[in-house]
Every structure is written in structure tokens, then in C-alpha cells.
Amino acid sequence: MTKLKNVISSLILGVSVMPLFAQTLQPGSNKAILQTQQGSIVALPGFLTEKIKQIDYQKIILPGPQFIISDDPEYIRLPEAIALKEAVVPGAVRLYVYNVNGIKEPVKMDRKIVAMLKNTGKKPMHVRMLKYSSQKPSLNYFQIGKQGLADYFASNGSEEIRTVAPGKYISIDERLDKNVVKYDELVHGFYEFVIDQPGEVSVVQADPKMSSVAAAEKIKHIVPFGHANAGRGIFGVSNYKVVNPQSIDTKDGVVQLMLADGVKDPWVEGKESHSGKVSKLAGNYGVMYEVELKWKSTDGKGLALVTWNSRSSDNQWCGGMAASMVVSEGKFPAGIIQLPKDELITKKAPEAILIQVFKPSGNGEEQTLKLTYSPPGASCLPTPLIFIPVDLK
Structure with a gap:
């Protein structure tokens, strides 16, 4: 969260105006993904960009605790x-x-x-x-x-x-x-x-x-109270459920889920009691996102999930990214995974971190993948979650 206010300003100026487009893997990247262990870094040259088409999602406030953060x-x-x-x-x-x-x-x-x-x-x-x-x-x-x-x-x-x-x-x-x-x-x-x-x-x-x-x-x-860094105060929103009204289909290509960007997913608001002022939790650090996304494969492909440090070029504080998530079963068992698991950080494109590879159902029926995500402390946001159709054969 160090120097977060600089990161957030560039984030808001950057994300809200970017056009989105379909993205495809370069030759050899499909094989590289399949040969990568869960939580490890995989090089995806010419692929990683914030302009990838975003998933349309709904965000539901879940009952949760009173939430307090001390970072200001x-x-x-x-x-x-x-x-x-x-x-x-x-x-x-x-x-x-x-x-x-x-x-x-x-x-x-x-x-x-x-x-x-x-x-x-x-x-x-x-x-x-x-x-x-x-x-x-x-x-x-x-x-x-x-x-x-x-x-x-x-x-x-x-x-x-x-x-x-x-x-x-x-x-x-x-x-x-x-x-x-x-x-x-x-x-x-x-x-x-x-x-x-x-x-x-x-x-x-x-x-x-x-x-x-x-x-x-x-x-x-x-x-x-200085309205700096992530912020401080008490917040009434601490937990979200994220769902997609329209199922992801591998035949439609690469898509990404962008949480905690301050644009589509605004910062939660609360109160800093000493000053009596409204406080924004810049980055939604400490907020828990229970993600349940419907997906299907009408072309027989699997669905790889990766993340990357999309903010590496913003400033000196964004040169690395490290996170942890909970992910449902796929090619790898369900559970908690540190990202990356075998190195301290991922730095910049073409580096991505493989989170999971979800397998298609035998008859192309709709499935639900699940993630527990919370914006990672010390890293610049957002940390995009990219879903890539991959040929498992």
C-alpha cells in the first residue's frame, strides 16, 4: 500500500478510458501454460494487456463484520x-x-x-x-x-x-x-x-x-486523518459476492475479471471517527470477494486462470506484485495458493502467474468456478484475473 495514492490516481486515469478487444495467445503459449505448475510464473509474450474484454459481473453485498483498517x-x-x-x-x-x-x-x-x-x-x-x-x-x-x-x-x-x-x-x-x-x-x-x-x-x-x-x-x-494511502476508519461493507449474469464460453475467447479498480468496482466508504469525515478505502484492501462464475466449453477447451502485475510501469512502487487466493478444483486441487508460490513476486509482462486450469465437462454443460479474492497488501491495483481458453490435448 506504500505510495498508494500515486498508484490510484494513475489507475483511475488509465482504466476508465481504455478500449477493450479480443486477445489471443501466441504460438507456444498454450503449451507453456499446460507445463506450468500452479502458482508459478509463465511467460506469455505479446499477450498481457489491460485492454482485454472484461466480464460483465454483478456485485452483491454480503452480511459481514464491522471492518476497520489502519493505514493512514x-x-x-x-x-x-x-x-x-x-x-x-x-x-x-x-x-x-x-x-x-x-x-x-x-x-x-x-x-x-x-x-x-x-x-x-x-x-x-x-x-x-x-x-x-x-x-x-x-x-x-x-x-x-x-x-x-x-x-x-x-x-x-x-x-x-x-x-x-x-x-x-x-x-x-x-x-x-x-x-x-x-x-x-x-x-x-x-x-x-x-x-x-x-x-x-x-x-x-x-x-x-x-x-x-x-x-x-x-x-x-x-x-x-490525511486521506492518504488505503485509508483508515470503520466501514459497513466488508464482504461481496461476485457473479456473472452471462456464462463465460471458451469459444468466445479470452476475458478478464477486474476487481478493486476504483472504477467499475468503486471503493467502499465509511467514517473516520476522530475527524468525523467520510473515508474511502482506496483499494478495498481487506474486503473479501466470494467469486462464483458460470462457465462452459462449447468447443472442448479448458479455461486457464492467470494474473499479472498490470501496474509495473506506473511508478517505482509498482515494480512487483504478490498475492494469495483460494481457488476451486481444476487441474490442480482446490485450496489456498500463494501467487507466485516459488518466488517472492512477479515483476512485469510477459510474466503471468498460473492460478488454475479448469477442465471442461464432458458434454459442454455449464459449470461454476469459485475464488476467494482480497486485494493484496503492498501491491498496486488492480490485479486482473484473466481467463484463457486452452487446448488440453
């Missing part, structure tokens, strides 16, 4: 400061922490960045973790982004119930309490939990020697 500021420049503070009501909460120790004046110094939950109700609060993903602070933002998503998808939560007395704080992620965050290191946490009392979620930067509860109680300064 991304770099916390004050030694002791609150980067986010939002009130939550009883029920499910999703929290995405994406903050960096940005202290370099008067000197670079070690910090801790912690996520805290306060019981603002009158009765004891009970907390249970539904999804948990916590990464060790690192300068390797791409690895953190894709591993964080993969861990979130794989998490089954915990049966442990924690109790918080009225007016008291607990750490949402006790691992963060123990981490020492050096200058420029990213703290990345992705959580979903349920509470039964009203509460307050905060993200605090403090001296590593200070207890997290003491920091939450002592530190009062909230960094002003």
Missing part, C-alpha cells in the same frame, strides 16, 4: 501516537493493521505498534478470535502481504474466550506486544473477532519497554 498514516512519524481509534458495537469485527515505524527524527528508534481493544460497556466483555493472521515485522512488504492473506484464509480461529472488565484494555494480538519494530519495518495484522459488549479498537505506537495496556491508557494524541 502508513508511516507513524511520532514516537508515541494513536494511528487509529474507532468505536465498535457488539458483534463481529474485522481489523486490518498495516502500519510502519516511521521515526527517523531526531534519530531512528525502535518502537512497538500494537492493536488494542477496550471494553466501553458496563458488563464484562467476552472476546473470541474467528480469524487470525499475524506477521513478524519486516522490510519485506510483499512477503508479508501474501503470507498475511494466506494465513487469514487458512485460519480457523480459536475456541478460547477472553474476558475484559468494563473500562479495561487487552491486546488484540499478543504477538505484537513482544515485537520490536525497527525503522521502516511493516507491522501487518489481519484479524476477525466477536465481542458481546461495545468497545473501542485502537492502534498505538509506543516505546517497546512500555506495556501495551499502559501505552493505550497514557497516549492521547491521535494522528490527524
Whole structure:
């Protein structure tokens, strides 16, 4: 998400005016796709472009948790400061922490960045973790982004119930309490939990020697809201279902699904409570897309799914892309796949990452392929999902 505002501006200026056209593979690319392992990079020379015909889709808001993101500021420049503070009501909460120790004046110094939950109700609060993903602070933002998503998808939560007395704080992620965050290191946490009392979620930067509860109680300064990076605040939309009214047919050629582009798929809106301003979640990071696409093969071909770094030439921050997804069964088993799985990132065309190859039914009947997608942290958007008819023989 670093320097995301620069990426988004170029994205909106670029995508909304591009004509779309049919695209075909060059000789040898069909064979290259079939010889590539799931999650690995395949070279598709002369093929990758944002101008590929887009799938017409419908986006349905699904019931989901209150969603909070902390990425404004991304770099916390004050030694002791609150980067986010939002009130939550009883029920499910999703929290995405994406903050960096940005202290370099008067000197670079070690910090801790912690996520805290306060019981603002009158009765004891009970907390249970539904999804948990916590990464060790690192300068390797791409690895953190894709591993964080993969861990979130794989998490089954915990049966442990924690109790918080009225007016008291607990750490949402006790691992963060123990981490020492050096200058420029990213703290990345992705959580979903349920509470039964009203509460307050905060993200605090403090001296590593200070207890997290003491920091939450002592530190009062909230960094002003700047409408920068992905953003911060609380959002009522956290989950979408994506369906296509018209089935993909392999005989019609290559098509792409473009999510989180800020144009066809606008950013979700919420509120930043400290300023009282409307907040846009630029990039829809942390939003979950349950994709169910109908497809058929009236010409006997299979359907390969690839993605690529379509923003590699935008600026210095877009030189790589790394993601994670959940994909239904095809040539490869269903499950979570890191993209790419055997390298840190994909860089630029002609590199694509093979996600799955879906097999046609014996009689050409309609099938449904399924994906769980969330925009990958640290990568520039959009990350197009391209469906390519391939000859499996």
C-alpha cells in the first residue's frame, strides 16, 4: 500500500478510458501454460494487456463484520501516537493493521505498534478470535502481504474466550506486544473477532519497554486523518459476492475479471471517527470477494486462470506484485495458493502467474468456478484475473 495514492490516481486515469478487444495467445503459449505448475510464473509474450474484454459481473453485498483498517498514516512519524481509534458495537469485527515505524527524527528508534481493544460497556466483555493472521515485522512488504492473506484464509480461529472488565484494555494480538519494530519495518495484522459488549479498537505506537495496556491508557494524541494511502476508519461493507449474469464460453475467447479498480468496482466508504469525515478505502484492501462464475466449453477447451502485475510501469512502487487466493478444483486441487508460490513476486509482462486450469465437462454443460479474492497488501491495483481458453490435448 506504500505510495498508494500515486498508484490510484494513475489507475483511475488509465482504466476508465481504455478500449477493450479480443486477445489471443501466441504460438507456444498454450503449451507453456499446460507445463506450468500452479502458482508459478509463465511467460506469455505479446499477450498481457489491460485492454482485454472484461466480464460483465454483478456485485452483491454480503452480511459481514464491522471492518476497520489502519493505514493512514502508513508511516507513524511520532514516537508515541494513536494511528487509529474507532468505536465498535457488539458483534463481529474485522481489523486490518498495516502500519510502519516511521521515526527517523531526531534519530531512528525502535518502537512497538500494537492493536488494542477496550471494553466501553458496563458488563464484562467476552472476546473470541474467528480469524487470525499475524506477521513478524519486516522490510519485506510483499512477503508479508501474501503470507498475511494466506494465513487469514487458512485460519480457523480459536475456541478460547477472553474476558475484559468494563473500562479495561487487552491486546488484540499478543504477538505484537513482544515485537520490536525497527525503522521502516511493516507491522501487518489481519484479524476477525466477536465481542458481546461495545468497545473501542485502537492502534498505538509506543516505546517497546512500555506495556501495551499502559501505552493505550497514557497516549492521547491521535494522528490527524490525511486521506492518504488505503485509508483508515470503520466501514459497513466488508464482504461481496461476485457473479456473472452471462456464462463465460471458451469459444468466445479470452476475458478478464477486474476487481478493486476504483472504477467499475468503486471503493467502499465509511467514517473516520476522530475527524468525523467520510473515508474511502482506496483499494478495498481487506474486503473479501466470494467469486462464483458460470462457465462452459462449447468447443472442448479448458479455461486457464492467470494474473499479472498490470501496474509495473506506473511508478517505482509498482515494480512487483504478490498475492494469495483460494481457488476451486481444476487441474490442480482446490485450496489456498500463494501467487507466485516459488518466488517472492512477479515483476512485469510477459510474466503471468498460473492460478488454475479448469477442465471442461464432458458434454459442454455449464459449470461454476469459485475464488476467494482480497486485494493484496503492498501491491498496486488492480490485479486482473484473466481467463484463457486452452487446448488440453
